[in-house]
Amino acid sequence: MIDSEKVAVESPDKQGARLIEELTSDILSDLDVAHSLYNIRIFIDPDEPVFILYGKLAISLPDIKISDVATMTHTDDGLKLDIKNERYVNDLLDKLVERYGKANILQLDRYTVLVATDDDIPDETIYEPTTELKRKVIDSIRRVAPEGYRIIKHDITDDYVLFIASEEPIKQEWINQGRRLLKEAGL
Amino acid sequence: MLEPLMYTGGVYRHDELMELVEDLGGHLLQKNVMQLEVVLLILVPADDISEVEQKAAELLGTITRAPLIGTEIAVVAPSLAYHHMPHPTCDIAEYLRRNGAKTNIIGLARGVGRRAAQLTKSERGLINEHDLALFILGDFLSCITDVKYQLYEDLDVPIIVTGGPECDAVPYAYAYIGGIGRRAKGFHRESEFAILDSIVGMISKALDERREELEKDPLSVSPFRLMDEITQQIPQVGESLSPTPITMHLDGMRIKLPYDEYYERIRNVKFIEGPTLSDVAEVRPSFMREYLILKIKTKSVAGFAL
Numbered sequence: 171m172i173d174s175e176k177v178a179v180e181s182p183d184k185q186g187a188r189l190i191e192e193l194t195s196d197i198l199s200d201l202d203v204a205h206s207l208y209n210i211r212i213f214i215d216p217d218e219p220v221f222i223l224y225g226k227l228a229i230s231l232p233d234i235k236i237s238d239v240a241t242m243t244h245t246d247d248g249l250k251l252d253i254k255n256e257r258y259v260n261d262l263l264d265k266l267v268e269r270y271g272k273a274n275i276l277q278l279d280r281y282t283v284l285v286a287t288d289d290d291i292p293d294e295t296i297y298e299p300t301t302e303l304k305r306k307v308i309d310s311i312r313r314v315a316p317e318g319y320r321i322i323k324h325d326i327t328d329d330y331v332l333f334i335a336s337e338e339p340i341k342q343e344w345i346n347q348g349r350r351l352l353k354e355a356g357l
Numbered sequence: 358m359l360e361p362l363m364y365t366g367g368v369y370r371h372d373e374l375m376e377l378v379e380d381l382g383g384h385l386l387q388k389n390v391m392q393l394e395v396v397l398l399i400l401v402p403a404d405d406i407s408e409v410e411q412k413a414a415e416l417l418g419t420i421t422r423a424p425l426i427g428t429e430i431a432v433v434a435p436s437l438a439y440h441h442m443p444h445p446t447c448d449i450a451e452y453l454r455r456n457g458a459k460t461n462i463i464g465l466a467r468g469v470g471r472r473a474a475q476l477t478k479s480e481r482g483l484i485n486e487h488d489l490a491l492f493i494l495g496d497f498l499s500c501i502t503d504v505k506y507q508l509y510e511d512l513d514v515p516i517i518v519t520g521g522p523e524c525d526a527v528p529y530a531y532a533y534i535g536g537i538g539r540r541a542k543g544f545h546r547e548s549e550f551a552i553l554d555s556i557v558g559m560i561s562k563a564l565d566e567r568r569e570e571l572e573k574d575p576l577s578v579s580p581f582r583l584m585d586e587i588t589q590q591i592p593q594v595g596e597s598l599s600p601t602p603i604t605m606h607l608d609g610m611r612i613k614l615p616y617d618e619y620y621e622r623i624r625n626v627k628f629i630e631g632p633t634l635s636d637v638a639e640v641r642p643s644f645m646r647e648y649l650i651l652k653i654k655t656k657s658v659a660g661f662a663l
């Protein structure tokens with residue numbers, strides 16, 4: 171079950187733990203990742219000093235390819251793309267510019283783009299929701315971690331995120347502790 | 358005894374209220390016009406408040422007591438990153454402004470963490486120019502009590518510290534107010550406003566103690582009289598684009614004119630009794646831009662009082 175509300179904070183300072191718990195929930199819901207990061211566990215000890223966060227990542231949407239956004243037809247003027255989903259037009263145009271150059275692309279109107287080529291465009295990925303989600307998750311975790319903790323080691327996969335931050339060089343025991351947290355969660 | 362008040366009303370006929378304040382022997386410290394609304398920060402003799410209230414009612418405006426009028430407060434955050442801004446630093450500064458204070462938010466260069474937390478010389482000088490400094494600290498008690506006092510232990514102004522955990526007192530600070538700490542949301546609940554009110558209350562108390570201290574050896578001239586003299590004799594003050602060209606302190610003021618250009622003219626401001634400004638006050642460059650800081654000498658130092 172996805173329980174985004176639940177943030178478990180462990181710390182020698184009980185008051186601080188409660189405040190960090192509240193702060194984490196606020197930041198996650200503010201930055202729109204409350205439903206993407208769940209089962210969050212935090213260990214923070216300002217005397218060490220160390221901040222360890224572990225959370226499970228929800229499965230995000232599949233990658234968006236050119237064929238999901240537009241249909242291609244060959245015309246006398248070149249390759250014509252009829253846009254089906256306007257939301258990803260910018261990403262599509264970026265991809266086309268990167269491949270064919272700005273001079274070879276002409277956007278006739280909101281839903282039509284002409285490309286000066288006679289070949290088919292390979293059906294490439296133009297937008298990766300997973301990358302975007304990871305970026306947002308790391309951004310929100312950096313807001314939760316104390317600002318002075320600038321030495322960071324993190325591990326982010328499609329399933330989980332492990333984030334260790336400190337003012338001192340990261341010690342092996344903290345990494346081990348993070349790994350233990352992951353193991354406890356069955357990963 | 359002058360009472361600090363804030364008038365909020367329409368632009369139409371607000372000059373009548375300004376004239377009334379002048380006639381009663383009060384002072385206008387700040388005037389903010391926002392489209393059709395005007396906010397005046399005024400000081401009025403305590404006996405004449407009812408007259409001002411009557412005039413405000415006639416103009417359909419409101420008068421509220423703003424205890425922090427005439428003071429400049431430094432709101433110091435460990436940095437200006439999103440860990441401290443806009444909540445709680447800006448929220449607290451805004452609340453102090455609504456109570457009449459002039460606030461400056463100061464983000465420290467090396468205020469974060471434990472190992473590197475320290476003040477630079479210019480930060481120390483800048484904070485010491487204020488009447489009081491409010492430090493916004495974080496969530497862990499051991500940081501606040503064992504480490505972060507290094508930021509303010511050498512400062513000369515009264516220090517009030519806010520943080521997350523509840524605690525009675527912290528070293529080197531005049532007072533500590535808990536229940537704030539790091540926040541990712543604004544102040545909305547009644548209980549949260551009670552905390553903000555307690556900050557205002559504590560600042561007023563600290564400033565009242567400072568005023569009492571000043572009364573033991575009074576200033577050689579009232580800061581408000583000095584402000585009026587400077588405004589009259591140096592009209593360029595009024596041309597400054599800053600909302601408060603002269604920012605009042607308890608024992609002086611910050612004048613927002615370039616030091617090099619105006620130093621001599623400010624020193625030579627004359628009083629009708631004879632002495633010039635340099636006899637009653639010390640003029641020095643401010644750590645803030647090129648401004649001037651004016652510290653009024655006490656009666657014992659100047660040898661007389663106007």
